[in-house]
Amino acid sequence: MVESKKKYLTKELVAAFVGAPLLVGILIAIEKGLWPDVTFWVGAVLTTIFSIIIVNYALNPGQLLEDIEKDLKLGEAGDYYLLGIPILHYWAAVLLFRGIRLHFGAEMYVGLPESPSLITDMSFVANRLLGVVLVDALEIFGFHLSTVEHAKLFWMSLTVFLYNVVVSIGFVSILVTSFNRIVRSVR
Numbered sequence: 001m002v003e004s005k006k007k008y009l010t011k012e013l014v015a016a017f018v019g020a021p022l023l024v025g026i027l028i029a030i031e032k033g034l035w036p037d038v039t040f041w042v043g044a045v046l047t048t049i050f051s052i053i054i055v056n057y058a059l060n061p062g063q064l065l066e067d068i069e070k071d072l073k074l075g076e077a078g079d080y081y082l083l084g085i086p087i088l089h090y091w092a093a094v095l096l097f098r099g100i101r102l103h104f105g106a107e108m109y110v111g112l113p114e115s116p117s118l119i120t121d122m123s124f125v126a127n128r129l130l131g132v133v134l135v136d137a138l139e140i141f142g143f144h145l146s147t148v149e150h151a152k153l154f155w156m157s158l159t160v161f162l163y164n165v166v167v168s169i170g171f172v173s174i175l176v177t178s179f180n181r182i183v184r185s186v187r
Contacts, residue, residue, distance in 0.1 A: 023091070039095050065177065100159065126145050
């Protein structure tokens, strides 16, 4: 049984690390061709959905454990909670902040390179995410994944603040709770 969970987990890891970037790539192709604002709206909707899921599980850890138990009883690895939700939330946030840049303009950011790319957006979100998860250790020690910062405009600051709140309240809680439960089941 443990071996089948490990195989399933490996399959899901590949799906998460290949599937999510592939979907983002497709959205960016659509953004460049058909509808330029698609990234902003898809990113906003997906970030909202995954933020609600994350905060709900953080406020109801019993529900999270119950859902993981259901997956484990079905022979699944429970990785949706440990990997799927956090990875999808990250990519949704990448789309959101990329969409903000494209929809509202480069003035929403400070230190933006002359030709920003998807890597710029990924590193901006990763910097925000790791800053929260590692309790500002990156900033304290002067290490930054990105030199890009948000402009201190109300709506942009509010968006970054809400993202940080969701990550600090929910993201860490889901990772710790699901990791502890899933690791115990694999042993």
